[in-house]
Amino acid sequence: MNRKRRYYWLCWLMAFFPVPYLGAQGTDYHSVAVDSLVNPPLLKEGGRIFIFDFLHMHIGSMYDTDAPLTCTFPFRNVSGRNVRITKITTSCGCTAAAFSPEALAPGMESAVTLAYNPKNRIGTVETYAFVYTELSDRHPVARLVLTGEVVCSDEWSYLPSVMGVLRMKRKQVTFSEMTSGIRPAERILCANTGKKPLKLSALMLPPYAAFHTEPAVIQPGKEADMVITVDGGKLPDTPDDRWQFNFMIEGIDAPITDRMVKVTVKRLQ
CATH class of the missing domain: 2.60.40.10 (Immunoglobulins)
Structure with missing residues (x-):
């Protein structure tokens, strides 16, 4: 069952069964299941496939009228085999990801680029990117995080x-x-x-x-x-x-x- 069909199955199940009966030991099963789709758990062996120089970048403050900010996350293939990135998903439409689709030989270095667009995003920034490889379609090997703040460029915004x-x-x-x-x-x-x-x-x-x-x-x-x-x-x-x-x-x-x-x-x- 693919991810999209699994999500619709959960929604159908929730319509017919109250949340308390789906939970275990006080856990809201629906919340956990849906969160696993939006924020999927990492592949346990992910750190033995790619090693990133860092997984979190604080972008500081930027105005909502600024151009998209580009952030680079360098990494290296430490798996001992050729590995190819198949896709990168993001938690927000404000963030776009770019990567090389070519297979990386053992020891080869590359980078994932995230472009954050602050337009209409005034407030706290916390966005994620999930890196998937051909070794796992269900669990990403890394979660990249951008944090910061978007400030309104219009000081008179309270007078519309x-x-x-x-x-x-x-x-x-x-x-x-x-x-x-x-x-x-x-x-x-x-x-x-x-x-x-x-x-x-x-x-x-x-x-x-x-x-x-x-x-x-x-x-x-x-x-x-x-x-x-x-x-x-x-x-x-x-x-x-x-x-x-x-x-x-x-x-x-x-x-x-x-x-x-x-x-x-x-x-x-």
Whole structure:
């Protein structure tokens, strides 16, 4: 039974038998079996076939926008016979492996190359590569490990909405349970990622809404609050209990569609 069919057989078995009955002495058989497919046990004699100079490499820190990092794992054939690498599997699609498919004579040296791509992989790096030879299709002779950290290159990533050099937490706000006797304000965190101060204003505001920033001038590299206020005493006389309007931020160089903020107003019934 090949590896793929064995995995589907385990999934079918789990659907009909509860996990506790598959375990032995408190062991989750399903977890162990599936883990053996993702992280297969090594061939016991693997160290007498290939000897690697090292099995673990710490790549340090890299940015998520960096080019793939190439790491080389040299090794030597110590088996006393010709041996050929048949495949290398990796635990993550972020890692690609390269190797020579030629048979290695006794004492011959070669290397396995791993290329790690940090794109969309922010956080801790821990990825594995399993080296298989013609001596065993089930158990790899070595497990190569890459560890490190991928750092986000965008220091303003916590402000995902973009208006040119202005970054914002969001581009929409909601005023709920509005009545004529209140004048609530909603705040949107923003930051000036440019090199010049920003003084913002708003266009297309209805008569019952107001806009300002705190502070009034946003210095380069600094955060601020956009403050949108709705005056309940000036709300339009309309049968609708819910309506929306858009206004445009003025004072930044960005397309008009990027500078729009949506406001939803819900009147208390």
